[in-house]
Amino acid sequence: MIDRENVRSLRCKIEECLSAMEKQVFDLYMEGMTYQEIARHLDKEPKSIDNALQRIKSKVNKALNK
DSSP: OHHHHHHHHHHHHHHHTSOHHHHHHHHHHHTTOOHHHHHHHHTOOHHHHHHHHHHHHHHHHHHHTO
């Protein structure tokens, strides 16, 4: 029960710092989709997805270290 609360709290903390596109990319990536699959799903270039994931990783690290 406590672990679920911690995960939910952590996910909210992460999502607060992400843009709308980054949230979509994050959710799809967490579902196990590849960069190419996410790009096709969102009608974006794979490089855009790669860039978004790099920004997400940076923002998540900052959020976790607060």
